[in-house]
Amino acid sequence: MGSWGICEQEGWRKGPWTPAEDKLLIEYISQNGEGRWSFVSKCTGLKRSGKSCRLRWVNYLRPGLKKGHLTPQEEGIIIELHALWGNKWSTIARYLPGRTDNEIKNYWRTHFKKKSKPDQIKQEKKKEIIIKQQQQQQTDDNKNIINKIPLATQLLTSIEEKNNKQEAEIVFSGIDENHHQFLPMVYQDTSSWSDNFIPLDCYLWGGLWDLGDDDPNGCSKMGAQNQDNYYSCEGEYAVDYIF
DNA sequence: AACATTCCCAACCGCGAAGCA
DNA sequence: TTGCTTCGCGGTTGGGAATGT
Numbered sequence: 001m002g003s004w005g006i007c008e009q010e011g012w013r014k015g016p017w018t019p020a021e022d023k024l025l026i027e028y029i030s031q032n033g034e035g036r037w038s039f040v041s042k043c044t045g046l047k048r049s050g051k052s053c054r055l056r057w058v059n060y061l062r063p064g065l066k067k068g069h070l071t072p073q074e075e076g077i078i079i080e081l082h083a084l085w086g087n088k089w090s091t092i093a094r095y096l097p098g099r100t101d102n103e104i105k106n107y108w109r110t111h112f113k114k115k116s117k118p119d120q121i122k123q124e125k126k127k128e129i130i131i132k133q134q135q136q137q138q139t140d141d142n143k144n145i146i147n148k149i150p151l152a153t154q155l156l157t158s159i160e161e162k163n164n165k166q167e168a169e170i171v172f173s174g175i176d177e178n179h180h181q182f183l184p185m186v187y188q189d190t191s192s193w194s195d196n197f198i199p200l201d202c203y204l205w206g207g208l209w210d211l212g213d214d215d216p217n218g219c220s221k222m223g224a225q226n227q228d229n230y231y232s233c234e235g236e237y238a239v240d241y242i243f
Numbered sequence: 244a245a246c247a248t249t250c251c252c253a254a255c256c257g258c259g260a261a262g263c264a
Numbered sequence: 265t266t267g268c269t270t271c272g273c274g275g276t277t278g279g280g281a282a283t284g285t
Binding site for chain 2: 017
């Protein structure tokens with residue numbers, strides 16, 4: 001079934017929402033809360049499928065949504081997280097309060113994907129060469145860096161031992177051509193991540209997560225807790241601890 | 244001014260996961 | 265366990281706005 005409930009029902013409206021439709025949907029949700037989307041049409045007389053109602057609410061009407069262009073900081077986060085997770089738009093969106101997966105997806109397609117054409121490919125290849133040249137050096141560097149991070153080492157070991165299928169691997173770390181410090185990165189299967197736990201590599205990206213105003217670690221808002229392969233951001237740990 | 248092209252984003256579609264009887 | 269319904273996600277599309285020729 002493609003579109004929830006009475007999917008092939010005649011008379012579903014499609015296309016842009018009108019202000020009157022928005023009003024009906026907002027009223028419904030203010031009285032009944034989110035969810036049970038298939039009941040919206042029954043309760044309000046709205047000629048929209050549950051799926052359409054959910055989409056409209058989530059992407060446009062929901063309170064707290066930010067409008068307007070993404071900030072450079074948000075853009076940076078998208079780039080970083082996309083490099084890590086790929087097209088996991090909803091996952092990325094969780095770390096950009098007020099932004100929707102749809103918005104981020106659209107933004108990526110229009111601002112970044114088009115740029116990864118010829119010029120970008122050349123640049124990528126250049127980078128690959130540079131990175132390869134650095135890798136040998138970095139292998140040693142990694143050891144040195146990790147030696148400075150006992151906890152990180154522990155966690156890496158933990159991931160490797162307990163989740164050998166995830167094949168945790170340090171991809172690179174070191175210093176780029178502009179003398180910017182790379183953090184060690186760990187690529188792993190992200191499918192098992194839960195909302196409540198922050199993977200090691202996110203922990204390692206402490207600066208990135210420091211978006212908050214309520215917690216110097218920028219982590220508490222993510223509700224991190226202890227779990228086998230995940231680093232707890234509650235308590236005394238400081239993300240800046242790494243470098 | 245007129246037309247063509249590109250950009251942008253809201254909305255749709257198909258699929259798979261989750262929940263439940 | 266199975267089948268059905270609901271939900272959420274990622275990919276794609278359609279069309280208006282902006283820009284270029």
